[in-house]
Amino acid sequence: xxxxxxxxxxxxxxxxxxxxxxxxxxxxxxxxxxxxxxxxxxxxxxxxxxxxxxxxxxxxxxxxxxxxxxxxxxxxxxxxxxxxxxxxxxxxxxxxxxxxxxxxxxxxxxxxxxxxxxxxxxxxxxxxxxxxxxxxxxxxxxxxxxxxxxxxxxxxxxxxxxxxxxxxxxxxxxxxxxxxxxxxxxxxxxxxxxxxxxxxxxxxxxxxxxxxxxxxxxxxxxxxxxxxxxxxxxxxxxxxxxxxx
Amino acid sequence: xxxxxxxxxxxxxxxxxxxxxxxxxxxxxxxxxxxxxxxxxxxxxxxxxxxxxxxxxxxxxxxxxxxxxxxxxxxxxxxxxxxxxxxxxxxxxxxxxxxxxxxxxxxxxxxxxxxxxxxxxxxxxxxxxxxxxxxxxxxxxxxxxxxxxxxxxxxxxxxxxxxxxxxxxxxxxxxxxxxxxxxxxxxxxxxxxxxxxxxxxxxxxxx
Amino acid sequence: xxxxxxxxxxxxxxxxxxxxxxxxxxxxxxxxxxxxxxxxxxxxxxxxxxxxxxxxxxxxxxxxxxxxxxxxxxxxxxxxxxxxxxxxxxxxx
Numbered sequence: 001x002x003x004x005x006x007x008x009x010x011x012x013x014x015x016x017x018x019x020x021x022x023x024x025x026x027x028x029x030x031x032x033x034x035x036x037x038x039x040x041x042x043x044x045x046x047x048x049x050x051x052x053x054x055x056x057x058x059x060x061x062x063x064x065x066x067x068x069x070x071x072x073x074x075x076x077x078x079x080x081x082x083x084x085x086x087x088x089x090x091x092x093x094x095x096x097x098x099x100x101x102x103x104x105x106x107x108x109x110x111x112x113x114x115x116x117x118x119x120x121x122x123x124x125x126x127x128x129x130x131x132x133x134x135x136x137x138x139x140x141x142x143x144x145x146x147x148x149x150x151x152x153x154x155x156x157x158x159x160x161x162x163x164x165x166x167x168x169x170x171x172x173x174x175x176x177x178x179x180x181x182x183x184x185x186x187x188x189x190x191x192x193x194x195x196x197x198x199x200x201x202x203x204x205x206x207x208x209x210x211x212x213x214x215x216x217x218x219x220x221x222x223x224x225x226x227x228x229x230x231x232x233x234x235x236x237x238x239x240x241x242x243x244x245x
Numbered sequence: 246x247x248x249x250x251x252x253x254x255x256x257x258x259x260x261x262x263x264x265x266x267x268x269x270x271x272x273x274x275x276x277x278x279x280x281x282x283x284x285x286x287x288x289x290x291x292x293x294x295x296x297x298x299x300x301x302x303x304x305x306x307x308x309x310x311x312x313x314x315x316x317x318x319x320x321x322x323x324x325x326x327x328x329x330x331x332x333x334x335x336x337x338x339x340x341x342x343x344x345x346x347x348x349x350x351x352x353x354x355x356x357x358x359x360x361x362x363x364x365x366x367x368x369x370x371x372x373x374x375x376x377x378x379x380x381x382x383x384x385x386x387x388x389x390x391x392x393x394x395x396x397x398x399x400x401x402x403x404x405x406x407x408x409x410x411x412x413x414x415x416x417x418x419x420x421x422x423x424x425x426x427x428x429x430x431x432x433x434x435x436x437x438x439x440x441x442x443x444x445x446x447x448x449x450x451x452x
Numbered sequence: 453x454x455x456x457x458x459x460x461x462x463x464x465x466x467x468x469x470x471x472x473x474x475x476x477x478x479x480x481x482x483x484x485x486x487x488x489x490x491x492x493x494x495x496x497x498x499x500x501x502x503x504x505x506x507x508x509x510x511x512x513x514x515x516x517x518x519x520x521x522x523x524x525x526x527x528x529x530x531x532x533x534x535x536x537x538x539x540x541x542x543x544x545x
Contacts, residue, residue, distance in 0.1 A: 005480075096252070103481075286519070435533055
């Protein structure tokens with residue numbers, strides 16, 4: 001019997017700036033229950049006069065960490081909920097949330113692989129939950145992450161990705177920086193396109209399960225390119241974040 | 246009844262302004278400087294060579310204009326405030342368009358015609374009392390802010406009825422059906438008000 | 453039928469409205485199978501494309517782009533139009 005989804009009041013325990021625009025918010029939840037990598041929580045803010053705003057944020061933490069969740073939240077220009085998190089919320093504050101939600105864009109080790117994870121900007125948050133969960137499983141499921149960011153400073157979880165990639169059966173991490181690359185950069189330097197994906201596919205295990213997450217235009221471009229390259233649509237799952245305004 | 250949880254320090258986007266702008270902001274609305282894009286579906290791609298606008302239904306003879314023919318109709322400049330049911334209001338929006346009065350001069354209305362169904366490329370519909378689109382209250386706009394209306398905002402042409410909530414201002418409009426009995430359109434059939442006057446906060450049916 | 457560009461930045465996946473679907477149906481619906489009443493496509497509800505910015509939410513078929521589900525939140529509750537879905541197959545819990 002599936003447990004009902006209820007709104008609960010979480011407490012902000014910590015905030016950690018990942019990049020100038022993205023901060024991880026750790027919430028402890030009185031009615032926490034294990035989630036699956038890829039799922040999200042709905043957050044609801046209520047003003048004194050009853051005005052409400054609601055958004056969904058992906059869970060970054062793996063389900064093995066019980067009692068609390070990490071939400072990765074990007075500061076959106078003119079975004080009323082992300083602005084509240086970034087500018088107003090302090091440790092000890094209460095936040096109303098509901099989750100975990102999502103039965104489609106999820107992955108657990110039992111689903112197997114190989115995996116191809118494609119992320120853009122804060123789209124890498126749910127993919128990070130998958131990578132963190134993958135690290136707790138045995139056997140090292142063959143995995144490639146293709147991560148798109150504007151500049152090196154905007155690569156979320158950069159150090160953790162370097163550590164994961166350098167471990168014995170770690171994921172293969174491919175980065176692309178679309179706006180500006182540091183000198184000596186060996187990754188890609190442009191938006192995700194079909195030739196890039198062809199190379200990434202050639203360099204990874206055949207017939208992967210694909211998860212793509214990020215701004216709608218990036219997701220659409222990547223999904224279309226992959227089907228052109230022969231990946232079956234049934235093997236591709238997408239989570240579009242919508243426009244960044 | 247359980248007390249509702251209040252988020253400390255959350256005010257949201259609302260701003261009703263002061264003085265003049267406050268008096269121009271309908272109840273429950275906030276002023277926006279931007280122009281939010283809202284939609285029920287993908288932006289239709291409409292070539293000007295395939296575009297047409299038709300008035301039909303309870304008229305003696307329907308009339309259709311091609312884009313070139315429509316451009317030849319007398320157009321005016323309109324500066325109006327607009328209010329969306331999602332609570333934003335934008336002041337002093339500038340449009341170029343053809344008054345619905347001018348369009349209706351080209352048909353002979355059946356006396357039974359009391360309502361209008363505006364319908365659009367892409368399938369959107371909205372219903373309005375005929376009285377609400379007469380006497381300078383409504384126009385079909387092809388220009389916004391001195392440039393052609395962008396597809397995301399309803400271009401090549403959209404209906405604009407500024408005194409009603411903006412869901413009545415059908416984007417990508419392709420015609421008006423004149424009918425005797427009101428027929429709820431896309432949002433009206435989902436619980437939204439058949440008329441939608443922002444000054445009376447007619448958001449939902451039953452308001 | 454006029455199909456717009458699928459490059460629409462407003463378009464999300466149904467996953468984004470999974471919470472609303474839970475409010476309406478009382479179950480997590482995105483992994484559940486539906487059949488589009490317009491073109492017959494059978495797929496997970498999660499594959500539907502969502503337009504959420506507006507007076508309500510519209511879920512469209514990823515194949516034919518016709519409306520499968522749409523709903524609004526009014527002052528008294530939610531109003532749901534299911535006519536675009538020929539079937540929804542909810543598995544035993």
